[in-house]
């Protein structure tokens with residue numbers, strides 16, 4: 059059988075169509091702060107798949123001009139970048155301009171984990187990778203229900219990267235605020251990871267191919283943010299970068 063990651067959007071959509079819809083509201087994994095107009099979880103032959111469909115209202119609320127890239131497209135472009143640099147995020151398909159389907163991971167988001175289970179532990183490398191990614195994509199919605207917590211490996215996994223790639227800089231992600239409070243030796247320690255090397259070596263052309271923004275000011279902002287990470291070596295540097303550009 060074909061690897062699930064190699065399935066086309068059409069094939070994934072077909073699995074959803076013949077899948078069984080799970081009652082999200084009564085499920086243990088009921089979305090903590092779901093804003094997207096339609097959210098459906100399906101049990102399929104290839105595992106649980108999560109469908110999201112955004113509305114005009116969603117775009118208005120997020121002040122995103124759909125013509126320059128819908129929320130679903132932005133989430134998909136972010137996924138393409140994550141996949142290219144080797145950052146683990148749920149495999150995601152763009153079904154149409156406003157619909158995505160992604161693999162549902164059987165782990166809680168950070169909001170659910172901290173409210174019902176316990177304390178999160180972080181790994182500096184993983185935090186560094188996510189923070190570079192969120193900075194580059196200008197993410198402005200990284201609250202604690204927009205990342206999952208893999209409590210076995212003590213890693214966070216970014217989800218819902220839709221609210222991003224706009225012409226301004228992003229906002230300080232929730233996990234960075236939490237990491238700063240710990241402020242141990244890892245905070246100012248020089249980091250160099252496979253993901254950070256891959257991010258730094260991205261050419262302008264490759265970046266534009268992965269993230270085909272239409273609006274010139276959004277394109278310029280992306281390239282500017284990419285340029286900024288060339289000066290970054292530590293988690294502390296990233297936090298300072300956010301604060302300087304507030």
Ligand SMILES: Nc1ncnc2c1ncn2[C@@H]1O[C@H](COP(=O)(O)OP(=O)(O)O)[C@@H](O)[C@H]1O
Nearest residue numbers: 089090092093094148161162163167203217218
């Ligand atoms: N791939 C996934 N695996 C597991 N849980 C997920 C996944 N994607 C979303 N969730 C859960 O569903 C919630 C809502 O999904 P999200 O993508 O954040 O939608 P919205 O755009 O509506 O905020 C998340 O806060 C999280 O709890």
Ligand SMILES: [Mg+2]
Nearest residue numbers: 092203204218
């Ligand atoms: Mg969300």
